[in-house]
């Protein structure tokens with residue numbers, strides 16, 4: 018296809034944009050401007066979902082000035098089309114419309130014209146069209162858009178977070194759920210909603226190099242999103258002709274290592290106009306006043322330009338609270354401007370958490386508490402809001418007191434209480450930017466059991482330490498095999514280290530177990546693997562940061578194979594970050610890391626969603642070694658091995674110096690019991706304080722209480738949805754896609770030789786294995802999970818509705834109670850709004866079909882005879898007879914169409930009014946809430962309010978301008994035979 022400036026094209030997936038004009042062409046991309054909605058889109062020249070708009074003699078088209086032309090002739094010059102024909106307003110004049118001047122709001126292929134020119138469709142096509150319209154309209158209003166098509170279990174806290182953030186304009190948040198609770202899935206759900214709603218189009222995901230493929234695969238298999246991975250080669254291959262390589266793709270994954278290394282690449286990234294940036298393992302962005310890491314600086318440049326940001330980390334405070342604060346500042350500079358103010362603010366959390374907890378537990382607020390709260394609110398809340406708030410607190414207190422005995426609240430009190438809680442949570446702290454769920458607040462996690470294995474300290478290590486003497490660092494003491502190699506320059510440590518013998522025996526004894534072994538250093542992992550494989554023939558794989566990505570993925574895949582896979586995977590410290598190994602439940606910590614957050618990351622490889630067994634953690638350690646000290650500290654001081662420890666960083670900071678003293682001289686353990694005791698006490702106190710303060714608030718707003726459950730239930734109802742299955746089968750039959758049953762819940766879709774649309778998007782020539790059942794989709798990853806949101810369904814419906822298929826039909830109705838030849842006309846009007854997708858008007862007014870069944874006098878019988886009932890009674894008519902019938906009743910049809918106009922105007926007006934009311938209610942309510950919050954919570958950004966205000970005004974304005982059009986027409990003639 019040759020592209021030329023001024024040509025008119027339409028987007029196959031976004032027909033609501035109207036007619037587009039080519040405004041820019043370069044080597045690989047074309048830009049289309051859509052004047053009807055004021056939007057622009059860039060498409061790759063090859064393979065993009067756009068179609069050239071061409072009309073033919075007989076078509077009725079419209080000039081941008083509003084007049085229409087009946088096309089008689091079509092002329093092409095310099096790749097641009099001119100339509101020659103008769104103006105319908107003046108009847109006589111011959112006129113020309115160059116395609117550039119076509120009306121951008123043009124609706125094509127009027128069904129009436131098709132009817133009178135004899136272009137008749139099969140009655141089954143008409144039925145499919147109506148069903149597709151009806152379902153599309155219903156589904157576009159579904160509450161949990163973008164959440165139901167994900168191949169994942171319905172986990173309430175994830176759905177709540179995704180819903181809460183996915184609906185925002187340019188969300189900027191930190192997802193900090195504990196390790197393995199599903200941050201990747203949450204980020205994917207947010208991203209998917211932003212894409213579906215048109216709020217985001219260009220997306221960049223930045224991850225540690227080792228996780229690139231995992232993200233690529235997760236986005237594809239769970240969300241059907243095909244990302245492009247940019248490594249060094251891909252970048253330099255695309256960097257030709259002065260083009261920005263990142264502009265050739267809409268969705269890109271890139272590694273943090275690459276970004277910080279290559280200055281030109283970062284520059285290109287920053288200039289590539291992303292809508293949404295996702296950064297995984299964001300704790301790598303370390304910052305201090307004197308030293309911002311290169312990673313931090315790189316992401317800072319992007320954060321200045323990209324409107325939406327999601328940071329993901331399970332251990333936000335791993336590199337210190339200052340770094341945590343600095344990351345929050347990347348999300349919102351205005352709000353997080355000063356570290357000390359931030360720390361001060363955190364002190365208020367306790368009071369708010371206490372009050373919220375009392376209300377949740379329906380306990381009356383003591384006078385003292387009310388006073389404290391009043392003082393606090395007086396300082397922070399605007400005077401106009403203060404009165405009602407205080408009244409509410411008193412009333413709630415009194416009502417709780419009155420209803421104490423029944424333990425039940427009246428519904429309005431319940432609503433009031435929830436409103437107050439939402440308000441308090443919304444207003445304070447980091448709630449709009451930080452989300453954190455913990456294992457405490459989510460049920461179903463398996464237990465962890467520690468098996469500490471004490472082993473003798475080998476003399477070789479003793480000699481080595483003595484030889485190193487004062488030069489022995491804590492690292493040497495902790496990782497003795499490395500110190501030994503340094504000092505003795507020998508590699509035979511594995512011959513005498515009893516941990517190795519223990520590991521070999523353990524693996525030989527439990528041949529059927531899949532065991533993950535983690536150690537601090539890649540070289541240790543490599544040497545262990547060598548000895549296991551060569552000396553003992555144990556099937557093993559190794560996984561460390563020195564391997565290429567392909568080698569790492571290969572190792573992980575080898576380990577995951579059930580039969581003939583590796584029995585053991587040996588990982589270095591960061592080699593396994595973010596990886597999913599929950600199919601194993603035996604973890605060997607060959608050594609322990611110094612920082613508790615690293616320990617949590619290690620255990621998190623197995624202790625994550627999807628783990629079906631209790632987890633056994635084996636720690637072989639050498640008696641009286643630094644590791645034995647560290648083990649006691651972790652187990653007895655922090656209880657970090659058998660329970661997830663959320664206070665690790667704080668305790669490490671507080672005990673670091675004293676702990677290191679013992680680690681450097683493990684023999685001198687005097688006073689260590691005392692340290693453990695202090696540590697336990699402090700752990701208890703900090704945990705309590707957090708549970709009563711910051712963490713309680715975070716938990717309340719992150720888990721979402723009942724809201725996540727509500728979304729899960731709504732989505733669950735759509736599993737194996739009969740409407741969806743019926744429509745899909747109908748669609749596949751008509752399009753020409755064969756269906757072969759494979760098992761109870763699975764089916765193979767195979768393209769036939771007679772496809773209605775030869776290039777059906779998403780359908781592979783070899784066929785697609787599909788299922789409508791979520792549970793099947795979760796275990797059978799080779800099957801695609803079909804929901805209303807799956808591209809096969811969405812594209813299928815779009816293909817039908819953006820074409821003429823089924824828009825014009827003729828049928829016979831055998832009915833002896835009516836005179837032969839009685840004419841009924843079934844009309845399908847569609848009321849619709851043309852506006853930017855990102856306004857999401859479909860929530861209030863999706864393209865809505867209005868069906869009429871009119872007799873000669875214009876009486877509407879649609880309510881008496883429902884569509885499916887009528888459809889079942891109809892018989893098809895051969896083309897020749899249909900043409901004769903049309904000619905015979907043409908005049909009557911014209912009359913009935915005229916009569917239908919007043920009916921549709923009335924019905925459309927009512928629909929538009931009710932949509933406006935709904936939109937106004939919802940958006941004004943949200944706006945008022947944000948404005949009220951803004952008074953006391955600077956977390957609400959000005960641009961969020963401005964955007965919502967603008968979007969409400971635009972929404973109402975666009976809904977008022979909604980139009981109706983005739984989408985389909987069916988003539989029904991009564992026969993007696």
Ligand SMILES: Nc1ncnc2c1ncn2[C@@H]1O[C@H](COP(=O)(O)OP(=O)(O)OP(=O)(O)O)[C@@H](O)[C@H]1O
Nearest residue numbers: 169170196197198199200201202331595597625626
């Ligand atoms: N809703 C879900 N349905 C099915 N599996 C899930 C779901 N949520 C998470 N999982 C699985 O649980 C594991 C952990 O999820 P994920 O990787 O998103 O967690 P994470 O919080 O990003 O972990 P980490 O902190 O290690 O980066 C993954 O194997 C993921 O596939």
